[in-house]
Amino acid sequence: MRIRDLPYADPGVPDARSGPRLLLWLSRRQLGGQSAALGWGVLHMAAVALFPLPLGMAVQAAVDRSGSRLAVAGGLMLLLGVFTALGETMLHRVSAVNWITAAARLQQLLARKAAELGSALTRRVAAGEIVTVSTADVEHIGWFVETESRFLSAAVTTLAVCAGLVLYQPVLGTVVAVGVPLLVLAILPLLPPATRRADEQRELAGHATELASDTVAGLRVLRGIGGEELFLARYRRASQEVRGAAVRSARMWALIAAVQVLLPGLLMIAVVWIGVGLVRDGRVGVGELVTVYGVVTFLLFPLRQFEEAAMAYSFSRPSAERAARLLALRRTAEPAGADAGRALGGDLHDPVTGLRARGGELTAVVCGDPDAAGLLAERLGGHAPRAAAGTPSVLLGGAALDEVPLAAAREAVLVQDKDPVLLSGTLAELLDVPSSGRVAPEAALAAARCDDVLDSLERSSADPTAGAMGAHITERGRSLSGGQRQRLALARSLVADPEVLVLDEPTSAVDAYTEALVGEGVRALREGRTTVVFTSSPLLLDRADRVVMVLDGRVVAEGRDDELLRTHRTYRAAVTRETDGGPDTVPTEAVSTSANGRIGDSA
Secondary structure (H helix, E strand, O other): OOHHHOOOOOOOOOOOOOHHHHHHHHHHHOHHHHHHHHHHHHHHHHHHHHOHHHHHHHHHHHHHOOHHHHHHHHHHHHHHHHHHHHHHHHHHHHHHHHHHHHHHHHHHHHHHHHHHHOOHHHHHOOHHHHHHHHHHHHHHHHHHHHHHHHHHHHHHHHHHHHHHHHHHOHHHHHHHHHHHHHHHHHHHHHHHHHHHHHHHHHHHHHHHHHHHHHHHHOHHHHHHHOOHHHHHHHHHHHHHHHHHHHHHHHHHHHHHHHHHHHHHHHHHHHHHHHHHHHHHOOOOOHHHHHHHHHHHHHOHHHHHHHHHHHHHHHHHHHHHHHHHHHHOOOOOOOOOOOOOOOOOOOOEEEOOOOEEEOOOOEEEEEEOOHHHHHHHHHHHOOOOOOOOOOOOOOEEOOEEHHHOOHHHHHHHEEEEOOOOOOOOEEHHHHOOOOOOOOOOHHHHHHHOOOHHHHHHHHHHOOOHHHOOOOOEEOHHHOOOOHHHHHHHHHHHHHHHOOOEEEEEOOOOOOOHHHHHHHHHHHHHHOOOOEEEEEOOOHHHHOOOOEEEEEEOOEEEEEEOHHHHHHHOHHHHHHHHOOOOOOOOOOOHHHHHHHHHHHHHHHO
């Protein structure tokens, strides 16, 4: 796989049963690149490992005053230098490609999972963990996949060098062959505590990231209530905890690095000590001693590779565990052989609560608990996971949403939650969404009463000739007010024109006068299409064909708004904010007066 060929046409189906299994799956998907890196790594390290051989030949030739052997040694040095440069260049190139392609594959898998779960993802996984997995964890996992081939090439070269030393100079070779495994084993007891400290650091860093994300997302609210200093103090404490954990982790890895220098140094001293004695006894030539010394010096390099591989695995294992947990999330069981071409439409019915939204009508839903309303909205879209085995699915026209392909369910039912996200870009790009083509962006903007938003965007546009549609919207629409963001998000949903549109508090930040106009616009534009609005606003309830009240997970009342105000005490209390102490039935004149008074006051 070449970088220019990214993204993958199909990143594959990952083995998300555990972190190590995910790492193994990624490595198998990179076999071509790993094999190439292994080959270039062996060439590079073998050339470096063999360099002491012509060096020793040159020293011995100088001692023996042999010009021909000195020339041969010089030629071998030149040839090994070429191989070293070629191997290192290609190893770096292929290793970088392995890292980037492994990270890209994982990012595609995470993006696909986010698209599959939709807004239900943040209900099941903390926002800070999602950010950590998609940034730092992806980098750590790519690092480990890249180091695997270099670790294997170092291991192969080390074994070959030790075997060659035993054959070349049995006494000194045996000392090296015994000492090298002891050097590797000496580091193993230090790895578990180093891994634990690294895990602690990453866990605290994830908590700090989540705290920072929540603080930034709610900055306007914090400023309104004067809570900036409180959250800033919390983040300072979290940041200092991360710093302390990082220092403790760095100390352990510094100790491992020191051991990696100390123990090979002791081995080198032992080899030189024994070698000098052998030279005095005439059993070993000076050139042979120089060769063995040079090989022992080379062995410091693969030992560094072993240390890096151990560090990469310790960092990537918890990262892979988090990624595997996220990739293992499932919307529902997608049945084999589902009819993807079946047209969905008709009544939207939730057997759990008893809620039924008739096809082609505007249905308003009043819930006593805003969180319960959000969960029910997600359930109506088929996004929320089943609460327990055997829980019936939401039905659309008699078809269970859990039993149709995800693409078909997404096309039929669109859910806009109470905090929709606006991506950065132009207004035209924001409204360029998959749609039926029946609703033009201009009509959607008019129905959502975005006239003032368009004026504001046009005035703030850097290019006056681009108009409002070419104006740039900042990330999450931070330059807009809450009501403006809501109306733009509503216009985007109206452009999509799904068979069923579910809106969760679409006008909670809009003033009463505009809210009434929005209600009229949505009702007119969605004529003949099924629309479900979760709200307790009298201005929207009055414009609904039917109103359904859900309490404690069950439908307790349904009918027209004026009927429920007159006959249902709990509904009247929820909508008018009156105390629940009046009679179950009130005179029609009182209802009319109350409704007229609400609309007049709101306007």
